[in-house]
Amino acid sequence: EPEVTQTPSHQVTQMGQEVILRCVPISNHLYFYWYRQILGQKVEFLVSFYNNEISEKSEIFDDQFSVERPDGSNFTLKIRSTKLEDSAMYFCASSPGLVIAQFFGPGTRLTVL
Amino acid sequence: QQQVKQSPQSLIVQKGGISIINCAYENTAFDYFPWYQQFPGKGPALLIAIRPDVSEKKEGRFTISFNKSAKQFSLHIMDSQPGDSATYFCAAIIFGAAGNKLTFGGGTRVLVKP
Numbered sequence: 001e002p003e004v005t006q007t008p009s010h011q012v013t014q015m016g017q018e019v020i021l022r023c024v025p026i027s028n029h030l031y032f033y034w035y036r037q038i039l040g041q042k043v044e045f046l047v048s049f050y051n052n053e054i055s056e057k058s059e060i061f062d063d064q065f066s067v068e069r070p071d072g073s074n075f076t077l078k079i080r081s082t083k084l085e086d087s088a089m090y091f092c093a094s095s096p097g098l099v100i101a102q103f104f105g106p107g108t109r110l111t112v113l
Numbered sequence: 114q115q116q117v118k119q120s121p122q123s124l125i126v127q128k129g130g131i132s133i134i135n136c137a138y139e140n141t142a143f144d145y146f147p148w149y150q151q152f153p154g155k156g157p158a159l160l161i162a163i164r165p166d167v168s169e170k171k172e173g174r175f176t177i178s179f180n181k182s183a184k185q186f187s188l189h190i191m192d193s194q195p196g197d198s199a200t201y202f203c204a205a206i207i208f209g210a211a212g213n214k215l216t217f218g219g220g221t222r223v224l225v226k227p
Contacts, residue, residue, distance in 0.1 A: 048214060100206065102159070104156030104157050104158065
């Protein structure tokens with residue numbers, strides 16, 4: 001069964017450094033999402049992406065964040081200058097259309113020191 | 114308000130028992146209400162979902178009860194099994210022309226004891 005994959009599973013970085021979190025959505029899916037979950041808190045929407053552009057972003061998704069689909073398979077989240085409060089689990093999700101189900105990857109745990 | 118509030122935070126139930134998780138929302142613009150199940154090391158996976166004009170949806174041992182006037186909905190897991198031990202998230206969806214936005218509740222960690 002096709003799955004969303006994410007790499008790395010765990011990333012440790014120093015405050016102020018740039019990180020790129022990578023996702024491979026399910027092939028032929030058209031809608032892509034990033035969510036994050038700070039430890040002990042709820043899963044929060046960050047951004048949705050369709051037709052090579054951001055369709056919606058939350059107030060969390062400020063100028064330090066960017067997303068890109070550089071080729072036909074990868075979907076990346078870049079944080080330009082990480083802060084301590086960016087430490088969280090980041091989930092990528094995709095869906096084939098405007099359907100109920102979003103298919104989530106296993107997440108990347110980002111630790112900012 | 115976009116919030117979805119979920120309770121309890123954790124739940125222990127004996128095998129064969131009923132697990133009940135409750136959620137409440139404020140925004141009447143939500144279009145659909147899914148429940149997601151998450152096992153350790155995995156991302157959330159859609160379990161079951163309900164439209165706001167339906168009062169109950171059942172799939173196997175999982176049932177959603179929906180009370181539109183009270184803005185509340187709940188997940189019932191009947192005949193709970195150890196394999197049901199997971200974290201459950203209620204959520205609400207707003208349909209968009211270029212993507213659907215999920216708003217999650219805080220999650221409930223369910224432990225089913227054999």
